[in-house]
Amino acid sequence: MQLLINGRQHxxxxxxxxxxxxxxxxxxxxxxxxGCGIGMCGCCTVLLAGRPARSCQITAAEVGDRxxxxxxxxxxxxxxxxxxxxxxxxxxxxxxxxxxGWCLPGHVLCAVALLARDPAPDExxxxxxxxxxxxxxxxxxxxxxxxxxxxxxxRKA
Amino acid sequence: MSGMDAAxxxxxxxxxxxxxxxRRLLIGAGxxxxxxxxxxxxxxxxxxPSLVRWMLERGTGPTEIPESSLxxxxxxxxxxxxxxxxxxxxxxxxxxxxxxxxxxxxxPPERLTVVQADTARGFPASTLFTFGSTSVASLYTPIRxxxxxxxxxxxxxxxxxxxxxxxxxxAADGGFQIAGSDRRLAYTEVIAAHQGPWxxxxxxxELRPAGEFTSIGRSVPRVDFRAKxxxxxxxxxxxxxxxxxxxxxxxxPRFGAELESAEPGDAAGMPGVQQVVIDVEAxxxxxxxxxxTRAWAAAxxxxxxxxxxxxxxxxxxxxxxxxxxxxxxxxxxxxxAALSRGRIVEADYRTPMAAHAxxxxxAALARVESGPAGKVELWVPTQSPESVLEDVHAALxxxxxxxxxxxxxxxxxxxxxxxxxxxxAARLSAATGRPVHVGWTRDTDLRQAFYRPPTHTTMxxxxxxxxxxxxxxxxxxxxxxxxxVAGLPEPVRSLLGFDPGGLLGLFLPYDLPAYRLVNRRExxxxxxxxxxxxxxxxxxxxxxxxxxxxxxxxxxxxLTYRLAHLRRGxxxxxxLRTVLRTAAQMAGWHESLxxxxxxxxxxxxxxxxxxxVVAEVDLTGGRLRVTGIDAAVDCGLVVNPAGAKLxxxxxxxxxxxxxxxxxxxxxxxxxxxxxxxxYPILGMADTPPVxxxxxxxxxxxxxxxxxxxxxxxAAVANAIRAAGGPRLRSLPLRL
Numbered sequence: 001m002q003l004l005i006n007g008r009q010h011x012x013x014x015x016x017x018x019x020x021x022x023x024x025x026x027x028x029x030x031x032x033x034x035g036c037g038i039g040m041c042g043c044c045t046v047l048l049a050g051r052p053a054r055s056c057q058i059t060a061a062e063v064g065d066r067x068x069x070x071x072x073x074x075x076x077x078x079x080x081x082x083x084x085x086x087x088x089x090x091x092x093x094x095x096x097x098x099x100x101g102w103c104l105p106g107h108v109l110c111a112v113a114l115l116a117r118d119p120a121p122d123e124x125x126x127x128x129x130x131x132x133x134x135x136x137x138x139x140x141x142x143x144x145x146x147x148x149x150x151x152x153x154x155r156k157a
Numbered sequence: 158m159s160g161m162d163a164a165x166x167x168x169x170x171x172x173x174x175x176x177x178x179x180r181r182l183l184i185g186a187g188x189x190x191x192x193x194x195x196x197x198x199x200x201x202x203x204x205x206p207s208l209v210r211w212m213l214e215r216g217t218g219p220t221e222i223p224e225s226s227l228x229x230x231x232x233x234x235x236x237x238x239x240x241x242x243x244x245x246x247x248x249x250x251x252x253x254x255x256x257x258x259x260x261x262x263x264x265p266p267e268r269l270t271v272v273q274a275d276t277a278r279g280f281p282a283s284t285l286f287t288f289g290s291t292s293v294a295s296l297y298t299p300i301r302x303x304x305x306x307x308x309x310x311x312x313x314x315x316x317x318x319x320x321x322x323x324x325x326x327x328a329a330d331g332g333f334q335i336a337g338s339d340r341r342l343a344y345t346e347v348i349a350a351h352q353g354p355w356x357x358x359x360x361x362x363e364l365r366p367a368g369e370f371t372s373i374g375r376s377v378p379r380v381d382f383r384a385k386x387x388x389x390x391x392x393x394x395x396x397x398x399x400x401x402x403x404x405x406x407x408x409x410p411r412f413g414a415e416l417e418s419a420e421p422g423d424a425a426g427m428p429g430v431q432q433v434v435i436d437v438e439a440x441x442x443x444x445x446x447x448x449x450t451r452a453w454a455a456a457x458x459x460x461x462x463x464x465x466x467x468x469x470x471x472x473x474x475x476x477x478x479x480x481x482x483x484x485x486x487x488x489x490x491x492x493x494a495a496l497s498r499g500r501i502v503e504a505d506y507r508t509p510m511a512a513h514a515x516x517x518x519x520a521a522l523a524r525v526e527s528g529p530a531g532k533v534e535l536w537v538p539t540q541s542p543e544s545v546l547e548d549v550h551a552a553l554x555x556x557x558x559x560x561x562x563x564x565x566x567x568x569x570x571x572x573x574x575x576x577x578x579x580x581x582a583a584r585l586s587a588a589t590g591r592p593v594h595v596g597w598t599r600d601t602d603l604r605q606a607f608y609r610p611p612t613h614t615t616m617x618x619x620x621x622x623x624x625x626x627x628x629x630x631x632x633x634x635x636x637x638x639x640x641x642v643a644g645l646p647e648p649v650r651s652l653l654g655f656d657p658g659g660l661l662g663l664f665l666p667y668d669l670p671a672y673r674l675v676n677r678r679e680x681x682x683x684x685x686x687x688x689x690x691x692x693x694x695x696x697x698x699x700x701x702x703x704x705x706x707x708x709x710x711x712x713x714x715x716l717t718y719r720l721a722h723l724r725r726g727x728x729x730x731x732x733l734r735t736v737l738r739t740a741a742q743m744a745g746w747h748e749s750l751x752x753x754x755x756x757x758x759x760x761x762x763x764x765x766x767x768x769x770v771v772a773e774v775d776l777t778g779g780r781l782r783v784t785g786i787d788a789a790v791d792c793g794l795v796v797n798p799a800g801a802k803l804x805x806x807x808x809x810x811x812x813x814x815x816x817x818x819x820x821x822x823x824x825x826x827x828x829x830x831x832x833x834x835x836y837p838i839l840g841m842a843d844t845p846p847v848x849x850x851x852x853x854x855x856x857x858x859x860x861x862x863x864x865x866x867x868x869x870x871a872a873v874a875n876a877i878r879a880a881g882g883p884r885l886r887s888l889p890l891r892l
Binding site: 014017018021024025026028029030031032033034035036037038040041043070071072075083086090093094095097098099100101102103104105108127130131133134135136137138139140141142143144 | 246247248249378379381382383385386387388389390391392394395397403448449450514515516517518565566567568569570596598599600799803804806807808809810811814832833834838839840841842844846847
């Protein structure tokens with residue numbers, strides 16, 4: 001079967017496996033992390049047709065023809081795959097970083113989805129979008145700042 | 158930028174020949190033309206300096222590890238690389254240490270390449286156990302001295318190349334300005350043009366005074382974060398090699414249960430299973446499969462039997478950890494006389510077991526070459542690469558050449574300092590002849606761990622007619638922390654009567670006419686061990702809650718009461734006074750709050766750092782909400798304010814999570830809170846604004862990884878009482 005990931009078609013062998021393992025182990029896209037396997041921590045978040053989804057909770061076959069975006073697919077790259085420009089959310093988290101970074105797929109991709117539907121979110125909207133994602137390093141205050149900053153950068157872009 | 162490429166290079170020979178130039182400096186011998194390698198050995202006390210001192214005074218305990226661990230610089234025509242022996246797990250130390258090096262090199266820190274040292278390049282022990290908030294404090298001076306020596310060697314070479322006196326050269330921005338000339342010579346040019354041996358600086362070059370720092374003290378961007386944001390960082394779970402398979406193994410159903418028999422059972426015929434590996438003598442039964450979930454499923458299908466192990470539960474463990482008889486660790490004044498009069502206040506406090514709950518579960522990758530002496534190469538997210546070396550040698554043979562590469566760590570908080578999956582991955586790789594990656598599920602990770610031990614503290618104090626404390630008697634009990642994972646034989650531990658980790662935060666910092674402290678340590682039938690700050694947070698919860706109970710009985714404001722009981726003129730006490738006053742001021746301590754809301758304060762000290770925290774809570778509607786946290790921290794010199802603030806805020810959120818949520822439950826000898834549904838940790842919705850002020854300074858950095866976690870639960874409990882709520886004496890705090 002085929003999956004459309006970060007704008008490219010990929011041949012996938014294990015359609016019955018959870019998407020998180022197909023991404024990580026079959027396709028080598030280890031930017032999507034495993035954290036709990038029950039959809040509670042957010043480390044395995046991807047964008048599925050533009051909306052945040054827990055890749056530990058669906059099989060690759062269930063994705064069907066919906067486009068998948070992972071952390072690796074956010075930056076703008078040239079033909080050789082070199083990063084030309086970071087996504088504004090990545091830019092903001094680079095300015096206002098977290099610590100270990102294992103939770104980044106959830107926090108970054110939920111922010112990307114939020115800004116796509118609400119370019120000027122207030123603090124409550126930012127908190128609501130980030131709420132499903134844990135951060136054991138305790139960076140919740142910083143995440144709010146980073147997402148607000150990302151909105152600012154995206155509006156300027 | 159630690160981590161590794163998709164296909165990591167096979168390391169070149171493990172030993173570099175070094176020439177000892179001076180007492181401390183090592184210069185790479187046989188280095189090729191156009192490069193320079195300079196290293197400095199670092200002697201570190203085995204434990205926390207204060208603990209070690211404490212133990213030495215009592216004539217016991219480990220003292221030093223040999224001067225074997227190295228910080229080294231590699232300079233080529235492409236730039237400067239700093240090899241750091243301490244491990245990055247989110248603390249930001251690779252960034253901070255690059256800033257320290259850059260200061261003396263006179264290079265913008267962003268221009269240094271930071272590499273995680275491994276056990277292959279340079280020295281077998283060129284990595285260091287990363288624990289106890291000691292990384293920046295312990296490497297601060299060695300790195301500065303080594304960097305200054307590198308700069309001096311470059312200066313001597315540049316002077317020779319230019320035919321000028323070295324005093325005409327000024328190092329700045331990664332190169333030399335030449336006096337009376339527009340000409341600039343970059344370090345990389347000096348390296349590229351260099352021929353022959355390097356001339357050594359005659360004496361230790363002067364270090365820059367703190368007042369002139371341009372790199373230290375700045376919030377420079379983290380060296381590890383761009384790769385993390387691009388999804389390109391390599392954590393332990395991400396380690397990959399061509400031809401890699403996935404391993405899993407049977408884990409005991411109860412603590413203490415040992416493997417009695419194992420057969421492949423249904424596992425051998427399951428889809429994707431390549432091999433079943435059984436070694437009952439070694440207590441091992443595992444499988445290798447073509448996907449991770451197939452390996453997990455097959456491991457569950459192995460036909461294994463286990464010995465009984467323990468059937469203990471949380472209530473029984475709590476009963477075992479009961480304060481009472483023990484070893485007297487502090488005896489000042491006459492406690493009997495002090496408690497015979499005055500107003501007596503008594504209370505007892507409990508803290509439960511807790512998990513680290515790092516978000517990246519344990520994982521390891523191994524490649525073992527065939528034959529009994531085949532080389533072993535490992536990629537492991539560990540705080541302690543040397544213990545990985547030891548364990549793998551012990552399991553697979555002492556004669557093997559073992560190399561440990563440390564990956565990024567997706568959080569750790571003490572957990573990845575102990576048991577890891579390297580041995581199991583290596584066994585499976587050795588048996589199958591291919592690289593094998595082993596990664597745990599969340600539930601296995603939470604069930605097969607070691608945990609913060611439970612504590613119980615009883616306090617009895619007396620208040621005199623002047624309102625001041627006459628004396629305090631404290632009985633503390635806790636499960637082992639350090640002794641549970643390392644150290645002395647049990648008879649010696651029994652004799653000592655304390656666990657070094659349990660000492661953190663154990664002593665009241667106040668000046669009391671009489672103080673008696675009786676401590677009891679318990680070896681529990683479940684694995685316990687280091688958790689961020691070790692005993693600091695559980696002990697501080699008891700002591701600083703009780704101090705508020707005394708203040709309440711004395712009818713005095715808790716801040717005023719603390720200030721009044723801190724000894725005048727003591728250095729530590731003066732610093733505590735400053736952080737207490739600062740946190741109070743930040744929080745508007747003296748401003749009144751509406752009914753149902755209140756503020757609480759607490760303080761503690763650890764690894765040279767002192768912290769005060771004010772929590773504000775809202776109990777209206779019968780629901781507990783923490784609405785704000787203000788913290789003042791004196792950790793001495795702050796190398797990277799943004800990084801230190803993240804450490805402080807993160808410690809506070811972790812402390813809040815313990816205060817409000819966490820309690821690891823054990824039933825029938827096993828952990829039953831084994832995922833985030835049954836072991837909830839604090840999320841965004843319950844995290845208040847956390848404000849942090851640094852009050853220190855000077856030119857000595859202290860620890861930042863753990864101290865700030867200390868006062869958090871006590872501050873919240875004190876705030877609940879101040880808001881008109883009950884006095885809560887056990888964690889998690891529930892109305």
